[in-house]
Amino acid sequence: MKITTGQRIFSVFNYIFITFLVIVTLYPFWHIVMASFSNSYELMAHSGLLLKPVGFSLQSYKLVLSDNAVIRGFINTVILLITKNTLSILLTLFGAYVLSRKLMITPVMSFMVVVTMFFSGGLIPTYLNVRSLGLDNSFGALIFPTAISTFNLIILRTAFYGVPDSLEEAAHLDGAGDLRILFEILVPLILPSIMVVALYYIVGVWNSWFEASIYLRDRKLFPLQLILREVLVEKQINMDSDSETTAESIQYAIMTVSTVPVLIFYPFMQKYFVKGATVGAVKG
């Protein structure tokens, strides 16, 4: 194919524009990390782009990492990540397995599941339901009501459809029960899809703050995101601050601390997410 001058000019501008977008995406993160390592007062006096820390200081990290609410928030989030994900993945696997069988209950259940993608009780009835079940002010309120995401259920069902029936039939003839067929034959075969679904659940738990804010009253139960909201949005900073560290420095440090775990896992998770984004969304 012949490349005309017009195309070459377009190509150059295209690279420049995309590079610009990359910088715009990356800079806010850079700014936060650099600001978090800066000296509070020099940071206040500074204006404009922040390409390196001004007056290096670790004071804000010392305060954030020794704060009880932050530590407890981290622990609570980890507890939620483990319990909720285990339950979610198991239930989603069970549901998807049943939906991929040819049982008498399958069509009824499919209908039941799909309806929930279009209709829901909405915020208030859901809230009252959780309260009437006595789950409020406990981790149960964050674990059970959102245990199964129908979207993820459908991803796994599609994955089960991709496994040839003959495999299960053979296992069935050998006398294997449903549980054994599911865990010993099917799960290893659809492991990549399970990874996608697990990561969706993990990100969901890691990011969620709203349910926690409406159901939890006891501050000891607050997950990390709720503590972050207090510090970043409501600007309530109850740390033993010293005269040398401003609220702003603490905010930058806490943003960095809470984003680092994501950044560490991100390169490994990225390909699974990209796979999930196209599995679930492309129709037909």
Add this chain to the structure above:
Amino acid sequence: MATDVKNITKREKRKASPDKKPWIVRFGRDIKMHKGAYMLALPVILFYILFCYKPMGGLIIAFKNYAPIKGIWGSSWAGFSHFEDFLTNPYFWRLMKNTLTISISSLIFSFPAPIILALLLNEVRNKLFLRGSQMIMYLPHFISLVVICGMVIQFTGSDGIINDFLAIFGVERKSFLNYPEYFVPVYIISDIWAGIGWGSIIYMAALTGIDSSLYEAAVIDGAGRWKQTIYVTLPGILPTIIVMFLMRVGQLLSVGYEKIILLYNPLTYETADIISTYVYRKGLLEQSYSFSSAVGLFNSIISFILLTFANGMSKRLGEGSLW
């Protein structure tokens, strides 16, 4: 069917006979045969009944004067009075206007942004550059909403970097999130920043699905790159664009309230308060359970009508549909 029974052979009769039993008997047999599978189904069904269908039933409080002490069934009926209250509420038009302003602005600005990005990325020939820039632009999708809003609050604050930049041109410093006229732009721009890369994935996938022989044919017909984009690339990803567009239209009235709750404050209610944040405040902060359920129900009914309408339009145009 009964008259045909005589004509079928014995073998077929034996095969057909279970079907003549009442469904409950066949169901019992199905359970016995697939005991394991039914046991797995049980917790899933329980989940859907308890956490999806029970709240749907709970919507009945929209037609009642719900009082927590009396319970749902003990409370008196209110008919459509909560709906009337909402429609005649002084805030009704403001809420409608704000909800539609935010969702239509995001339809105009946030929706096409990832499509344009995908088309531009599609022209990048350097694989390493492509991979690297994609990886970085997906990143904001994984940062929690609270942290993103924290960044937005920091950067738009009166001593934030945006004001630092504008101050160079002599613009007066102001905290953008305290002025109603800036709320929607801040909301939309931060939305595009956080979502453009991730949103482009699905279009990139659609782009790789386009048959390369179409491009070859277009080149033989003398089409340059621009014409190829107009006549091959765009029609190739049109079905994906339409499905995504339809989903957006169905969500016109269900703007994500979490981000708004994090960013708004009483100073900006004038432009930032939308139907779902109003439901949140009325219902959870002021405990008007019945009234706010009615508002929520009203919102979802209109959303569903919009979705059905958009889907019908698309079907008529012959451009694929959601169902």
